[in-house]
Amino acid sequence: MDDMGWGDLGVLGQPSKETPNLDAMAAEGMLLPNFYTANPLCSPSRAALLTGRLPVRNGFYTTNAHARNAYTPQVIVGGISKDEILLPEMLKKKGYVSKIVGKWHLGHRPQYHPLKHGFDEWFGAPNCHVGPYNDTNEPNIPVYNNSEMIGRYYEEFKIDRRTGESNLTQIFLQEGLDFILRQNAAQRPFFLYWAPDATHTPVYASESFRGKSQRGRYGDAVMELDHSVGQILSLLKSLDIDNDTFVFFTSDNGAALVSGIAGGSNGPFLCGKETTFEGGMREPAIAWWPEHIKAGSVNFQLSNVMDLFTTSLALAGIDAPDDRILDGLDLTPVLLNNSDSLKNRAIYYYRGNEMMAVRLGQYKAHYWTWSNSWEQFKTGINFCPGQEVPGVTTHEQMNHTLQPLVFHLGRDPGEKYPVSVLSREYLDIMKELMPIVQKHQQTLIPAVPQLNMCDQSVMNWAPEGCEKLGKCLQPPKPNPWKCVWPH
Amino acid sequence: MDDMGWGDLGVLGQPSKETPNLDAMAAEGMLLPNFYTANPLCSPSRAALLTGRLPVRNGFYTTNAHARNAYTPQVIVGGISKDEILLPEMLKKKGYVSKIVGKWHLGHRPQYHPLKHGFDEWFGAPNCHVGPYNDTNEPNIPVYNNSEMIGRYYEEFKIDRRTGESNLTQIFLQEGLDFILRQNAAQRPFFLYWAPDATHTPVYASESFRGKSQRGRYGDAVMELDHSVGQILSLLKSLDIDNDTFVFFTSDNGAALVSGIAGGSNGPFLCGKETTFEGGMREPAIAWWPEHIKAGSVNFQLSNVMDLFTTSLALAGIDAPDDRILDGLDLTPVLLNNSDSLKNRAIYYYRGNEMMAVRLGQYKAHYWTWSNSWEQFKTGINFCPGQEVPGVTTHEQMNHTLQPLVFHLGRDPGEKYPVSVLSREYLDIMKELMPIVQKHQQTLIPAVPQLNMCDQSVMNWAPEGCEKLGKCLQPPKPNPWKCVWPH
Ligand SMILES: [Ca+2]
Ligand SMILES: [Ca+2]
Numbered sequence: 001m002d003d004m005g006w007g008d009l010g011v012l013g014q015p016s017k018e019t020p021n022l023d024a025m026a027a028e029g030m031l032l033p034n035f036y037t038a039n040p041l042c043s044p045s046r047a048a049l050l051t052g053r054l055p056v057r058n059g060f061y062t063t064n065a066h067a068r069n070a071y072t073p074q075v076i077v078g079g080i081s082k083d084e085i086l087l088p089e090m091l092k093k094k095g096y097v098s099k100i101v102g103k104w105h106l107g108h109r110p111q112y113h114p115l116k117h118g119f120d121e122w123f124g125a126p127n128c129h130v131g132p133y134n135d136t137n138e139p140n141i142p143v144y145n146n147s148e149m150i151g152r153y154y155e156e157f158k159i160d161r162r163t164g165e166s167n168l169t170q171i172f173l174q175e176g177l178d179f180i181l182r183q184n185a186a187q188r189p190f191f192l193y194w195a196p197d198a199t200h201t202p203v204y205a206s207e208s209f210r211g212k213s214q215r216g217r218y219g220d221a222v223m224e225l226d227h228s229v230g231q232i233l234s235l236l237k238s239l240d241i242d243n244d245t246f247v248f249f250t251s252d253n254g255a256a257l258v259s260g261i262a263g264g265s266n267g268p269f270l271c272g273k274e275t276t277f278e279g280g281m282r283e284p285a286i287a288w289w290p291e292h293i294k295a296g297s298v299n300f301q302l303s304n305v306m307d308l309f310t311t312s313l314a315l316a317g318i319d320a321p322d323d324r325i326l327d328g329l330d331l332t333p334v335l336l337n338n339s340d341s342l343k344n345r346a347i348y349y350y351r352g353n354e355m356m357a358v359r360l361g362q363y364k365a366h367y368w369t370w371s372n373s374w375e376q377f378k379t380g381i382n383f384c385p386g387q388e389v390p391g392v393t394t395h396e397q398m399n400h401t402l403q404p405l406v407f408h409l410g411r412d413p414g415e416k417y418p419v420s421v422l423s424r425e426y427l428d429i430m431k432e433l434m435p436i437v438q439k440h441q442q443t444l445i446p447a448v449p450q451l452n453m454c455d456q457s458v459m460n461w462a463p464e465g466c467e468k469l470g471k472c473l474q475p476p477k478p479n480p481w482k483c484v485w486p487h
Numbered sequence: 488m489d490d491m492g493w494g495d496l497g498v499l500g501q502p503s504k505e506t507p508n509l510d511a512m513a514a515e516g517m518l519l520p521n522f523y524t525a526n527p528l529c530s531p532s533r534a535a536l537l538t539g540r541l542p543v544r545n546g547f548y549t550t551n552a553h554a555r556n557a558y559t560p561q562v563i564v565g566g567i568s569k570d571e572i573l574l575p576e577m578l579k580k581k582g583y584v585s586k587i588v589g590k591w592h593l594g595h596r597p598q599y600h601p602l603k604h605g606f607d608e609w610f611g612a613p614n615c616h617v618g619p620y621n622d623t624n625e626p627n628i629p630v631y632n633n634s635e636m637i638g639r640y641y642e643e644f645k646i647d648r649r650t651g652e653s654n655l656t657q658i659f660l661q662e663g664l665d666f667i668l669r670q671n672a673a674q675r676p677f678f679l680y681w682a683p684d685a686t687h688t689p690v691y692a693s694e695s696f697r698g699k700s701q702r703g704r705y706g707d708a709v710m711e712l713d714h715s716v717g718q719i720l721s722l723l724k725s726l727d728i729d730n731d732t733f734v735f736f737t738s739d740n741g742a743a744l745v746s747g748i749a750g751g752s753n754g755p756f757l758c759g760k761e762t763t764f765e766g767g768m769r770e771p772a773i774a775w776w777p778e779h780i781k782a783g784s785v786n787f788q789l790s791n792v793m794d795l796f797t798t799s800l801a802l803a804g805i806d807a808p809d810d811r812i813l814d815g816l817d818l819t820p821v822l823l824n825n826s827d828s829l830k831n832r833a834i835y836y837y838r839g840n841e842m843m844a845v846r847l848g849q850y851k852a853h854y855w856t857w858s859n860s861w862e863q864f865k866t867g868i869n870f871c872p873g874q875e876v877p878g879v880t881t882h883e884q885m886n887h888t889l890q891p892l893v894f895h896l897g898r899d900p901g902e903k904y905p906v907s908v909l910s911r912e913y914l915d916i917m918k919e920l921m922p923i924v925q926k927h928q929q930t931l932i933p934a935v936p937q938l939n940m941c942d943q944s945v946m947n948w949a950p951e952g953c954e955k956l957g958k959c960l961q962p963p964k965p966n967p968w969k970c971v972w973p974h
Contacts (some may be wrong), residue, residue: 014500261899268502
């Protein structure tokens with residue numbers, strides 16, 4: 001899911017309980033309350049999911065300024081490098097057919113498209129559904145069916161900014177169901193990356209879900225996505241392939257608290273999207289595979305989206321690439337035997353190429369803290385509305401590298417009460433953590449940053465297929481600049 | 488439960504998921520996410536539960552200063568008035584035997600004891616388990632078995648302040664199970680008011696639960712209480728009286744965020760105990776009655792502890808008292824038919840005799856806001872740690888009576904984004920709310936306040952039964968004063 005928060009699921013405490021299907025999925029599967037994304041925003045998180053590698057290793061970061069979040073708006077020049085190996089490329093080795101439905105966000109220029117990186121099918125868009133644009137300064141985002149555009153958001157694919165109505169989730173659902181049906185009929189193994197984006201602003205829902213939740217548009221979108229997940233699981237059951245299909249539900253980053261009531265909930269966690277506090281990176285996560293994953297289980301293993309790469313390969317019986325460092329671990333012992341054998345694994349929280357924090361066991365050490373700049377904050381951009389923890393949710397980048405700020409996330413999931421630096425507990429955890437962090441940093445070879453350069457000429461003016469539709473626009477002359485990433 | 492927060496249950500989003508038995512209880516019964524207490528602290532909340540009336544009507548409030556929380560420390564002179572009718576007194580009409588196990592908190596002087604107000608049995612203490620005291624300025628709190636003390640906390644009933652170890656919950660559990668067994672054997676209808684206080688500071692757990700949770704002492708206490716609830720429900724099942732026994736789980740006020748990591752969680756809600764924000768008064772609530780209450784149901788009806796008085800009478804087939812105003816409604820349509828027929832009922836949030844806020848449907852209107860005083864706040868007493876909503880979590884009493892501060896709790900459960908006073912929405916809700924509030928205030932006849940006077944001579948120096956134990960202490964001379972209630 002896109003920008004859905006940990007606290008948006010009924011089973012994770014959303015008071016308006018909009019997710020009966022996801023709650024049932026958890027009751028039939030495994031809940032992972034300590035599951036993380038790799039970055040507190042869309043593009044790097046998705047690149048990490050598909051490569052099994054931290055964004056700093058796969059190139060989905062910027063070095064234009066210190067500790068900055070970067071993504072792929074349509075002015076971005078870069079995208080996923082051809083040197084990266086994506087999950088569908090690997091799965092092909094065992095005959096898996098792969099489809100992405102929804103948002104790609106790994107680069108919109110032709111060489112970066114999903115079909116160039118292992119996917120067999122694509123229905124969706126390369127960028128977020130923001131807009132509408134006027135075609136002069138910026139074109140609307142194209143929607144692709146495989147290698148050709150079939151329309152644009154706000155044109156052929158309606159989103160009503162005033163009412164929040166759009167039937168996109170229904171379209172994405174049908175695309176997903178149809179893919180499953182076809183692969184099942186052909187008895188082919190398949191990988192469906194179902195990536196709808198209804199919970200990313202501008203939040204939308206179709207007519208039959210509008211006004212149905214207690215939470216307004218955001219809740220309506222959650223209800224429609226929940227309903228869709230229910231439909232997908234139902235289809236697997238009715239095709240009698242539920243016992244052969246591993247399904248994982250998660251989100252790409254924490255709820256965008258900056259959007260106020262248009263954003264979701266991070267439950268008891270601090271701040272949201274764009275930050276390396278728990279609200280920015282702890283994700284709702286449910287693993288489902290009847291007869292293989294124990295129904296109703298809860299596993300506290302620290303895990304993350306990159307593990308899904310490694311785990312999927314393990315489940316498919318494919319050796320992981322051995323020519324590069326993977327950050328993902330194989331979670332099969334956790335999922336299939338409910339073990340916690342990976343208990344010494346660390347979780348890294350990055351902003352750009354800066355390691356902001358590390359979690360090991362119940363402890364999280366912040367090496368750097370900030371939410372956003374005073375300049376931004378003063379204009380009303382607040383990543384932690386209603387929350388303020390002195391010295392933690394700072395508006396300048398605070399360097400704690402010599403004496404990290406440590407929280408015990410079991411006792412203090414909201415990151416409010418730092419462990420005293422004078423305590424035995426602090427010394428013990430730092431002694432354990434230091435060599436792990438040192439090793440991580442020493443072996444880290446950053447890739448060429450893909451998110452440094454911007455250029456208006458690379459926008460979606462004339463996507464493949466635009467001629468057939470008569471929807472090609474004239475791009476401006478190339479005029480690249482270093483993208484400005486303010487937070 | 489005591490000081491347990493909405494967010495402390497797994498099923499309500501506690502990340503450390505310590506409540507498998509309560510989660511199962513919810514799966515077998517009904518979750519009520521919009522259930523409230525009557526006051527954001529112990530004594531008035533408990534008085535409201537047992538009388539079905541707001542504290543301002545039953546006398547459990549103070550007029551010593553404006554909008555103050557008051558309770559029953561052992562210097563309190565007052566207690567539950569003989570003019571109030573308590574639930575066990577009513578249930579006697581149909582032969583119910585009643586027992587309270589745990590904390591009473593409705594007055595510790597002899598005339599206020601449970602056995603003087605309808606209970607047939609009592610095992611527990613009149614006050615909180617704070618201490619230890621030195622017998623000179625203050626005696627330790629006595630533990631009663633029916634009408635006589637059998638020891639004192641920190642003396643015969645150990646609580647280790649250093650380690651947080653105490654076996655009190657185990658004792659309370661055995662008392663509860665034993666009562667059920669005896670009433671079942673005698674085929675008598677029964678009312679068990681099981682009121683353990685392990686989650687009230689100083690938080691405690693017994694040896695077998697210490698260190699078992701990820702949350703430290705507080706989580707250990709939750710695990711032991713959860714285990715105990717599981718034992719009680721198991722006994723009902725094994726006696727085959729589960730289908731004949733209505734069980735309700737809730738807490739008396741929000742988690743005491745003022746206690747930091749020694750307190751619980753209020754999930755996504757604002758502030759905690761002592762406040763009239765959602766974190767202070769929204770409570771975890773599960774109704775359980777196999778074959779009568781639909782398993783796995785979620786009902787959004789606004790309801791509160793006073794409804795339990797009226798509902799219990801209705802279930803027992805006893806007419807409610809008709810000589811006084813009851814604030815509790817009969818929830819049987821909600822519980823038995825999963826209806827929302829009581830949708831026009833309002834929830835009132837009081838501090839002392841001041842109506843601070845009202846909820847109607849999804850809207851909550853604050854007529855007064857404050858968390859605590861600047862003086863207190865500056866000494867580190869913070870009811871909203873890590874949270875700050877400008878103009879809402881104020882440190883002076885802010886009067887909004889002419890233009891209430893309105894929140895939509897569906898879209899904004901955290902009370903961060905006031906509905907614009909210039910909006911149609913604001914006008915609509917205020918138009919609906921004003922006559923309801925006006926009627927409430929016009930028909931409200933405050934009782935004589937019971938929590939105004941304090942006196943050291945009334946403390947538990949020489950409780951009934953102390954002679955037999957040789958544990959009588961000499962009280963000082965009477966010297967009453969007006970209690971100081973700082974918040
Ligand atoms: Ca996102
Ligand atoms: Ca309490």
